[in-house]
Amino acid sequence: MRSTEVLIVGAGPTGLVLALWLNKLGVAVRIVDKTPTSGTTSRALAVQARTLELYRQLDLADAIVNAGHQVPAANLWVKGAQAAHIPLDATGGALTPYPFLEIFPQDQHEQLLIERLHAVGISVERQTELLDFNQDEHGIHARLRLPDGSESECQAHYLAGCDGARSTVRKALGIGFPGGTYQQVFYVADVEAQGPAINGELHVDIDEADFIAVFPLAGKGRARLIGTVRDERAEHPESLRFEDVSQVAMERMKVEVTQVNWFSTYRVHHRVAQQFRRRRAFLLGDAAHVHSPAGGQGMNTGIGDAINLAWKLASVLAEKASPELLDSYEIERMAFADKLVASTDQVFSFVTADGRLARLLRTRLAPVLLPRVAAIAAARGFMFRTVSQLSLNYRLMPLSFGDAGTVHGGDRLPWVVENGHDNFSGLQRLCWQVQVYGAASEALSAWCARHGLALDVFPWSPACEQAGLARNGMYLLRPDTYVALAQSSPDVAALERYFATRALHPWTVLTR
Template identity: 55%
Template sequence: MDETEVLIAGAGPTGLVLALWLVRQGVGVRIVDRSAGPGTSSRAMAVQARTLELYRQLDLVDEIVGGGLRNPAINLWVKGERRTRLSFRDAGRELTPYPFVLIYPQDRHERVLVHRLEEAGVTVERNTELLGFEQDAAGVTARLRGPAGESVCRAAWLAGCDGAHSIVRHRLGTGFEGGTYQHTFYVADVEVSGPAANGEIHLSLEEGDFAALFSYDQQGNARLIGAVRDAEVREGHTLAFDDVRQRAIASLGLRIEKVNWFSTYRVHHRVTGHYRSGRALLLGDAAHVHSPAGGQGMNTGIGDAINVAWKLAHVLRGRAPETLIDTYEAERKAFAQRLVETTDRAFSFVVAEGGFADFVRTHIAPLFASAAYGIEPVRAFMFRVLSQMGIHYPDSRLSAGSAGHVRGGDRFPWTGYGGGPDNHAPLAAIAWQVHVYGEVAPALHAWCAGRGIALYRYDWCDACQAAGLVRDAVYLVRPDTYVALVDRAGERDTLEAYFTTRGIHPA
């Protein structure tokens, strides 16, 4: 019987990121996937700013950004005219070092993650299927079938990163409540030319039709998506790209030079009942699926992986009680439910049929979007939502305190705009740390040294105030770069009580 600390079923971005973060923390992993190799089509395209921030922890961000296309804006087109351009750079430049949506095809993305994992000494076991598992209080016994036949693996934890048809979720019986949209949608990787082939995102809204174009380089290679109307879906007929060329595509002035890949699919919106059952966990599409509106799916799965990775490492090393794992569901499920609701509303609006729906979509929506985006607080809010920087855990039992505009559970704000310090640089360490902007009391210095927690002090500056921080306050930051505790007084006893009451040993 093979043994490991964490058995990961599924080697998509979620499973690969989980493996990388665990290995970096010294946790033994085994990762299996039933496919013969990484995907060869682009599938998920968008890498959001929050994911790029987190990728700094493994020195991944420069390679990922360098391999993708920084997409600076979304353009809304109606009946062949561009009605508005929404700039990410204007909205996010004060919030993050990455004020853009990175378009980076999933197949390339996966190859980078696989290579990094191999450099760390872990190889994805391909053509290896999880058949089933049993669990007890100490771990999971899993049955696998690979090229050499069936085998058994004993693991302390099982992570189900095995997609929307997850065998882990099915065996746990945690359900998958939600529904399926009535429309059939198409997705194609194409080579295009024309005015919209300029490296930006373009959404074309027409009466009874829509199309979205995501360029992933400057040579005309792009992803095109849209809806297949019921009249085109006929019994016994296999859809091809010629069946779904509609006027929304023509309205962008696109010339389709070549179709490299084409597929149709139905869109689901579902969330599992529980993210954890005993020693088994669900992550990514195994836990939640939703419409592709906003490019949130892959990024949400990656966020799941990073959220739970440090908690698993703490528990496996005896630095926290097993109940710490319960905060994974408490934090991530609430976000997934909100995301499903939000993308459901957005997607339903885009595909709604009928005269009134067409009028609102083609006349009212572009005017409203342009006007709203011109208001700075609205622009920043919209960017926070799209970029996933707005994800926060205020109700988590790991979140405490507040000062200024920052409270426990928030993403730790960035102060690097306008000449301020890059306070996110130390977050590359997957570890607890304390930040102070101003003066540090000697007692706090001594407490951090005694606890083995890094203390970072920065001079107070205008950028600190603009980021919502408070002078001389203490910010305890979690290993996943979220704020755990804010204490305006900077008392070491408050910090000590935070860990003592939760049974956590930070170092």
């Protein structure tokens, strides 16, 4: 019998990121997947700004930005004309170091993560299938089928189900997966093409013709097309070829396809598991939630699940926190999943709905309103923060407390850059830490030093005020860089209460 601390089932981006984060925090992991190889098709494309910010903790952000394609703007088309242009770089430039949509196909993404795991001595155990498992107060006892058909047993403290929408882990736990399936059939095609919509930006057609979105890929003239399959052709999508799908929307956008490199059809589901945790077993990524591709949120949400859970598992295993800390994973991530499914469902229904009223809204109302909305800086900022997941927060949840300025416990820390230096530089540390903007008291400095807690003090500036921070405000940051505690002035007693009431122990570098 092989033993490990965390057994990860599923080696997509969610499982791979969880393995990397846990390894960096000193946790022994084993990651298995029943497929013979990693993905070879570019399924998910978008890497959002918030994911890139968090990837700095693993030194992954620069590698992805350099290898992928930065999308500087989004465009909406109606009746063969561009109806709205939304510049992402100008909108997000004051909000994040990554003011763009990063296109980095999932197959390349997975390969990069696998290479990073290999570098630290961890390999994905391929053609290894979870058959069943049981758990008690001491841990998980799992039964695996190995590549040669034999069976093996594995003992672990915790089990992470990252095994997709048809999750074996979720089914074994008997957790429901309510939701539904959209009636539309979609196709996806990676192509080489030319035309005004093949300019490195995102283009979406929303008129009465078949819906189509054009995502740029790295390399001249390369793009991903996502469109609807309508009428009788949708009855047998498995037999469709690219030549069979409607060309109306492509012709209106003047997209001339010269070569098809990959083509597939699929249906879109929207579901959220009834629980994300049962005792020592957890659900992450598509095993916990699936939704429409609107906004490119799916893969990023699964990665967010992994990062949220990793530091909590590491803290409990290192006896730096009580096991009750793990309850916060389901509370925080399920709330976001529910909200995400609802919001993407609304967008998805708007751009794909049939009927006279739906067409009227898309072709008459949207072309008038969207350019006007896109011209308002505040509206552009709201859209960017929402899609990029910068606005994701854990307010009013067990690990979040207080406020200072416009920043609340549970918020993402606002990004501030001044004279070439930014307040995110210290966030590459995977640890609890404190930031103060203005002056820190001697008592606070002494308390942080005594407890081994990193303290960064930044000079007050107009940029701090503009970002919504409070002068002399104190912000306690979780290991995943979200604000845990916000106070308008440095308060040692508030720190003491925060850790004591939650049975947490601050740590700068988690050692085992």
